[in-house]
Amino acid sequence: MVENESLSPTEKLTGEIKRLALQSSVDLVGVVPVETYDALPRVWMGWKIQAYSKKAVEILPEAKFVVVLGYHVWDDMFELAIRKGEKWVYPGYTSLEMAAQTVKNFLESRGFKAALAAEGLSYKRLAQLAGFGCMGKNTLIINPVYGPWIRLDAVLTDAELAVDKPFQSDLCGDCEECVRACPAGALTPYKIDAEKCILGLRLWKGLPPEAEERFRFYTPSFTEYSHLMCMECQRACKYGREAHSPPFRINLQPTQP
Numbered sequence: 001m002v003e004n005e006s007l008s009p010t011e012k013l014t015g016e017i018k019r020l021a022l023q024s025s026v027d028l029v030g031v032v033p034v035e036t037y038d039a040l041p042r043v044w045m046g047w048k049i050q051a052y053s054k055k056a057v058e059i060l061p062e063a064k065f066v067v068v069l070g071y072h073v074w075d076d077m078f079e080l081a082i083r084k085g086e087k088w089v090y091p092g093y094t095s096l097e098m099a100a101q102t103v104k105n106f107l108e109s110r111g112f113k114a115a116l117a118a119e120g121l122s123y124k125r126l127a128q129l130a131g132f133g134c135m136g137k138n139t140l141i142i143n144p145v146y147g148p149w150i151r152l153d154a155v156l157t158d159a160e161l162a163v164d165k166p167f168q169s170d171l172c173g174d175c176e177e178c179v180r181a182c183p184a185g186a187l188t189p190y191k192i193d194a195e196k197c198i199l200g201l202r203l204w205k206g207l208p209p210e211a212e213e214r215f216r217f218y219t220p221s222f223t224e225y226s227h228l229m230c231m232e233c234q235r236a237c238k239y240g241r242e243a244h245s246p247p248f249r250i251n252l253q254p255t256q257p
Contacts, residue, residue: 013110014162020106021069024099028070028143028150030130030164034063037129043122054120056156062113063156065163066121067103068130070143071096071151076248078151079229080222093151100153112159123152131164134171137189138178138233142171147240148233171239181236183218198230220249 007015018029034056042052056063073079078092100116107114117123124141128134132150133143140148172189179187186196194200198215221227228248234240235247 010160011162013159017067017103017106017161021067021099021103024102025071025095026069026099027072027146028068028127028130028132030068030070030127030132031161032066032068032126032129033163034065034156037066037121037126040122040125043125045119045122053122053125056117056121059117059120060113060115060156060158062158063115064158065156065161066117066126066130067155067157067161068123068126068132069096069100069103069153069155070127070130070132070146071099071153072146072243073149073151074243075245076228076231079231080226081229082226084225096151096153100155103155107155107157107159110159112157114155114157114159117154117156121154123154126154127152129166131167133167134169135190136178136237137172137176138182138187138237139190139192140234142237142239144169144171144239146243147237149240149244175238177236177238178233181232183215183230183232187233217249 014031021029038055038057042055045051045053056066073092080091082089082091104114104116124135124139127141127150132152133141136142136148138148141150141152142148143150176189179189182197184196184198184201186193186198186200198219201211215230218230218232219227231247
């Protein structure tokens with residue numbers, strides 16, 4: 001109790017938000033000043049977004065801080081994709097989205113303005129600024145404990161919060177195992193060719209029959225409408241292996257791309 005009384009209102013509120021997020025199944029929580037994030041140049045956000053990143057104030061003009069959330073995906077089943085009509089549904093994101101909504105609701109109940117980032121911001125930049133990890137050569141955020149096995153979300157608010165320090169270390173060093181592991185040859189260090197990546201092909205074009213046969217070991221299907229997303233670059237990373245379940249494999253043999 002004495003320790004809590006020594007904290008400022010800003011520190012107390014930040015602590016409450018972090019405890020709430022952790023209780024809502026989130027594994028990583030950090031706070032980034034909007035001014036710091038918005039000072040960065042816009043980046044192209046490919047995949048299903050296909051747009052340049054937004055400034056935080058374009059989503060919530062009154063925003064002062066971003067609460068960044070990280071969720072550890074410890075099992076391959078989090079990588080499940082299910083097609084519904086022309087869209088893909090990803091059940092592995094549900095818990096994280098619910099946690100973000102919980103944080104937003106809490107802030108609004110305290111009289112603050114809050115908004116979900118809704119994929120308009122660069123989550124990877126926010127994760128590095130929030131201290132979660134560094135950008136890996138597989139273009140994913142690498143955390144020292146969870147490796148590349150994390151999902152990201154964010155909540156904007158006008159509440160005054162205590163900020164976290166950015167992650168400064170380079171966890172990759174000279175390692176390029178993820179680049180070599182990509183079965184589609186889509187990776188060069190810190191850059192991905194989305195039109196070569198198996199996930200990108202599935203999102204936009206659908207895999208042609210010859211590619212489906214070639215890559216089915218890496219994206220096994222359970223039903224006509226579902227499959228696991230390719231995880232080879234994540235599995236190649238030395239970080240996070242102890243915190244992740246053994247790889248799920250259907251009894252197939254990989255074929256050469």
